[in-house]
Amino acid sequence: MTDGKRLTVDDEILARARIHAREVLDEYDLDEYDLDVDLDALEWETSARAKRRAGACRWNSRREIATIVLTRRAYECYDWEEFSAVVRHELVHAWEFQQFGESGHGPRFHERAAALDAPRHCRSFTEPRYRLRCLEADCEWTATRHRASKPVTSPGRYRCGSCGGSYEVEHTESGRSWTSGSGYGGAKSALGEEW
Known part of the structure; x- marks a missing residue:
């Protein structure tokens, strides 16, 4: 509880993700990997509805803001090591959006994701219907x-x-x-x- 407000699981997800993002960007040699993510142009959200995606990154070209959306169910299913890899995966998307205005899972993404030990795809965390x-x-x-x-x-x-x-x-x-x-x-x- 902070300032009389009870913290939620979503608050925990976002706090841990933001801290991890700063640590990752400080830890890696950004010149070598060329992954200079502008954290001031990055927003964070959670999703309680997503069933297949552990995370997503959306780009608002008008505002030039990337938004990383992390899935609560994946957070609850994965251990932190696996979930933090999702955060790194989405950071690569944010970097691509900020640098090129687009993002995908092509060679450029694959190279940067490998450098950050981020998976190209995430393990399913729900059973298919x-x-x-x-x-x-x-x-x-x-x-x-x-x-x-x-x-x-x-x-x-x-x-x-x-x-x-x-x-x-x-x-x-x-x-x-x-x-x-x-x-x-x-x-x-x-x-x-x-x-």
Whole structure:
């Protein structure tokens, strides 16, 4: 508690992330890695809604401000070593936005992320809601989804990502599966509140 206010998990996430960012930028030889992030042009937020991304970095070109958004669920799931790597990953995005007005996961990003021991991708911290599985006997293709995207709600219109065959979608929590839009509607209706 500070000044009569109770600190939240989000306050803790942001405080630790800001401290870690300053430590990282002070520790690494910025001339060698050319990662001069302007912390005054960097904002921090948390997300309680994100289910797949441990972090994100948004760029407001009008204000020339990068905003790093860190996910509460990832913070609660990962240990600090793994979560601090997410912070470093997003710092590289912030640097790219500040320097070039754009950011991605290309060679420039990969080089800087490797120098900071930041992963290119983060481990999933939630179970997927849907699993897509090829129906062809000799194909082992599977994919996961967290949201009811078109390939989930209308699998008959899409094909396996590997062999081009048909696939089924499974609602992972219930085990119900379907291969068409009407099958999706039927499964959703049958599960009702358990959906």
